[in-house]
Amino acid sequence: MASPLERDCARLFVVGFKDKTVGPDVAALVRDGVLGAILFARNVGSAQETAELVAELKRSAGRPLLLSVDQEGGRVARLRGAPFTALPPMRVLGRHANADLARRAGRLLAYELRAVGIDWDFAPVLDVDTNPDNPVIADRALGSEAEHVATLGVALAMGLEEGGVASCGKHFPGHGDTRQDSHWTLPVLTHSLERLRAVELVPFRRYAAAGLASVMTAHIRFPALGEELPATMSHRVLTDLLRGELGFRGVCVSDDLEMKAISEHMGVEEATVEGARAGVDVFLVCENVEVQRRCLEALVRAVEAGHVSRRRIAEAHQRIDALVARFAHPAGLALPALGSPEHRLLAEGLSSEAAERPDPTGRGVVN
Numbered sequence: 001m002a003s004p005l006e007r008d009c010a011r012l013f014v015v016g017f018k019d020k021t022v023g024p025d026v027a028a029l030v031r032d033g034v035l036g037a038i039l040f041a042r043n044v045g046s047a048q049e050t051a052e053l054v055a056e057l058k059r060s061a062g063r064p065l066l067l068s069v070d071q072e073g074g075r076v077a078r079l080r081g082a083p084f085t086a087l088p089p090m091r092v093l094g095r096h097a098n099a100d101l102a103r104r105a106g107r108l109l110a111y112e113l114r115a116v117g118i119d120w121d122f123a124p125v126l127d128v129d130t131n132p133d134n135p136v137i138a139d140r141a142l143g144s145e146a147e148h149v150a151t152l153g154v155a156l157a158m159g160l161e162e163g164g165v166a167s168c169g170k171h172f173p174g175h176g177d178t179r180q181d182s183h184w185t186l187p188v189l190t191h192s193l194e195r196l197r198a199v200e201l202v203p204f205r206r207y208a209a210a211g212l213a214s215v216m217t218a219h220i221r222f223p224a225l226g227e228e229l230p231a232t233m234s235h236r237v238l239t240d241l242l243r244g245e246l247g248f249r250g251v252c253v254s255d256d257l258e259m260k261a262i263s264e265h266m267g268v269e270e271a272t273v274e275g276a277r278a279g280v281d282v283f284l285v286c287e288n289v290e291v292q293r294r295c296l297e298a299l300v301r302a303v304e305a306g307h308v309s310r311r312r313i314a315e316a317h318q319r320i321d322a323l324v325a326r327f328a329h330p331a332g333l334a335l336p337a338l339g340s341p342e343h344r345l346l347a348e349g350l351s352s353e354a355a356e357r358p359d360p361t362g363r364g365v366v367n
Contacts, residue, residue, distance in 0.1 A: 007033035009299045012276070012316055014038050014068060014253070016286035020045055022056050025289040030057065032296075035320060036066030036120070038286055041078050047116055047338055050079065054117035055331040064328035066166075068120035071109055076140055083339035084112055088351045090125060094142035096350065099155040102142075105350065106159020106167070108343050113165050115338055119327045120166040122216060122253075124153045126203035127176035137176050146202035153203050157212045166327040169207040170216035171255060173237060174200025186230060186265045188221045196224070201246065208248035213323060215242065217254050217280065219262055229278075230262065233271055238279035251319045253282040258291055269298035276308045281316035 002010065010033035017026040020043055030037075037057055044050050058065050069078045074089025085108060087093075093102060106124075113121055128149050129141035142149045157167035173196060174189070191200070204215065217232040231237040232254045242248050254275055262271045272283060272295040285292045302308040 002032040005303060006296070006300055008313055008317070009303060010034045010296055011320060012281065012299065012313070013283050013285060013292065013296060014066065015289075015292050016040060016043075016256075016284075017289070018042060018287060020049065020053065022053065022060065026057075027060060029289070029292060030061050030065065035282060035324075036068055038068045038070075038122075038284060039078055039118070040070075040286070041080070044078055044080075047079075047083055051116040058117065058331035064324045064330075066119045066324065066328050067117055068122060069113065069118050070122045071113060071118075072123045072125060072140060073105070073109075074139055079112065079116070083337075085339050085343040085347050087347050089139035090142050091129070091139040093156075093350055094148065094152055097148065097152070099151050101350070102152040102155035103159035103162075104346060106156040106161075107163045108159075108346060109156075110160045110163020110165040112338055112343075114163065114329065117329065117332065118165065119329055120168065120214070120323075121160055122168045122170060123160070124156045124167065124169060125171075126150070126153045126169040126207060127171060127174055128199055128203065129176050130199065131176065141176055146199045150203040150206040154206050154210050154212070157207065158210065161213060161327075164327065164329070166213040166323060168214040168216050168253060169204060169212065171218035171220075172204055172215045172242060172252075173218065173222065173231060174204075175218045175220060176200065186219065186221060186260075186262075188223065190223060192224050196222070201241075204242070204248070205246050208242075208246045208250075212250060213327065214251040214253050214282075215248060217252065217275075219255050219259055229266075229274060230271075232262070232280065233266075233274035233278050235278040243279060249319075251281045251323050252279055254280045254284055256284045256286040257295060258286055258288060268295050271295075272298050273302040273307060276302070276312060276316075281319050 013034045014036045015029050015034055016038045054067050070076050071079055073087030093105060125140045127137045127141050128146050129137055129144045142152045160167040219230045219232050221230055225236045227234045227236050238252055257268045257271050268291055285295050
């Protein structure tokens with residue numbers, strides 16, 4: 001039985017797991033109070049099977065439990081194949097330069113995610129695609145112009161939230177101009193703060209001003225911000241810049257702590273403690289139950305020792321409470337019609353019409 005402090009700390013975690021079933025490890029974490037779970041392709045079967053898995057997780061919790069996924073479109077879409085609608089990469093959507101179309105795409109995503117019980121989509125990508133050699137963002141971005149990305153990204157996020165699914169702008173303060181992938185190493189971005197304000201931060205500033213749900217951190221070092229730590233563990237980035245300068249009031253969620261930018265450079269325990277101190281409200285730990293337990297135990301010890309204040313935990317809970325109140329939906333298997341003709345027409349129009357349009361970003365499409 002988890003102690004009250006352990007449950008308070010567990011609420012700052014969203015966990016992943018390896019199978020298409022709810023095993024004892026994830027069931028125990030749910031009992032101990034984690035905020036939610038994230039699904040990947042390894043967890044997803046048919047639409048019916050996915051809805052049943054989500055419903056089982058929610059019923060087992062006996063409380064609101066947030067289910068999340070990365071469903072961007074293009075190569076990053078966990079729910080694939082009929083009856084789900086296949087959206088093209090976001091760069092293709094960006095070619096349309098049409099905020100209403102982006103908003104409709106967000107509503108489509110929300111409808112299909114809600115159909116299987118998903119509450120939180122880690123989208124849109126708000127990174128500005130300024131580096132042709134970027135190995136991880138590229139066609140996931142809406143374009144290479146900051147204002148263009150801001151307009152379409154906010155519109156897509158608003159469509160998601162109008163449809164009852166929390167959005168998440170990522171990867172703060174910007175992963176668009178790196179030559180390395182933070183899944184495998186720790187990138188360093190050497191831009192000045194003035195450059196960040198003029199390019200990378202523009203979409204996030206607009207997202208914050210729109211009052212949208214959540215922002216995901218980038219596991220990237222920004223020496224110009226005066227710290228050697230990655231953004232996920234930087235008070236200057238998450239509290240001074242995101243909260244103070246940009247005025248963001250939603251939930252700050254870390255990218256996966258099991259990514260090698262963290263796990264092979266400073267360790268997940270340190271990342272959890274320093275991330276909580278810096279301003280992370282929710283930690284993603286996406287696969288390994290041993291790592292999930294180590295992160296949770298490290299946070300409990302840090303609170304007990306006074307290294308992370310109980311006030312910081314309570315502050316995270318306040319933001320989480322608001323997210324849960326608005327977006328956590330009860331278990332259900334309604335499964336309304338997926339892959340409707342209207343949705344297919346929208347997706348087909350996004351792909352075919354974009355091929356005939358000039359690219360407003362000047363970059364072209366990579367499929």
